[in-house]
Structures are given as structure tokens and as C-alpha cells.
Amino acid sequence: MKSAGTRNLSPRPALYTLDYESPVGVLEIAGSDEAVYSILFNDEDAAVNVQREDTPNVLLDCYEQLDEYFKGKRHEFTFPYIFEGTAFQKDVWNALTTISYGKTGSYKDIAVAIGNEKAIRAVGSANGRNKLSIVIPCHRIIGSNGKLTGYAGGLWRKEWLLQHENTFKKE
8 A cells, every 4th residue: 555645844843831921911922942933811810831941042032022011111022933824824914013013003904015905804814813912913903993903812901002002102
């Protein structure tokens, strides 16, 4: 019997987690020695994944940069991260990073920015699959009518983040 064949897939690197207790809840940072893969709100009341001896520097850098963000001292992130998704999702997420701190945009703005102005719903779907909360600023997307729209972390968090950035933005 002939084998259907196998693909030589490189294994995903070991993942580590570190929790950051933010003013809007615990954020779980997950990543490898090389990059951060996700920053997601969890339902814990306090940090569970604390710094250990083997916590990679990239996670510690992310933690520190998030702390600076929440203190109003950081407006951009510089630690290495990787987003995993389709080409379309990556286009959307890259476009999200062009919305400056303290500013907002709409799903339509992102659809136009990626050259597919009719893909407003698909942009919304990709926005909702963003695994790098705050760093890929999907919280900066509001409805074309100026009203807050869905946010995976909850609308109350989105409102808080927007008010926070408005307080500390540089004119």
C-alpha cells in the first residue's frame, strides 16, 4: 500500500505564558523565546501565570511595555510578535496598526485601506479574531456612525481603552 505522503512541518516552538494585571482585567501573554503570539483577556481575578526563571525575555519585554502603556507612557509597541491567520486577516491586522494612539477608525476605513472596500463584514470578522489585544489596536475601531461596536474583551473595556488613550495622547 502506497503512503499518501507526509509533509515535513517544523514544530511550533515551546510556548510560555505570563499574566499582566491591567486596570481592565488580567491579560495572558503567550509566546516563545522569539516572539509573542497572543495577548488575551482572561476571566481570572488575579495573575495565575507569574514570572518564572525560564520566562523568555520577549514576554518580559511585552509585560513591561503593557505596563508602560497602561501608565500612559507608551503609545507604540516594539517587542517582536507574530500573528497567525489568513492573508486577508493579516492584511486587516496590519492596517489596524496604522490607526494612531488616541485615534479611531471604522471597519469601512480598514476595508478601503486594504483595497477591498466591499469587505466591511469580513474586516469585522478578522478584527474579532485578533489575538494580540491592545498591540494590534482593534479597540480603536468604532462604527461609521461614531458609536462603539463589538469588542472581544467587552465594550466596557473598549470604552476604557479609548478614554485612556484620549487622556494620554500627544497632540
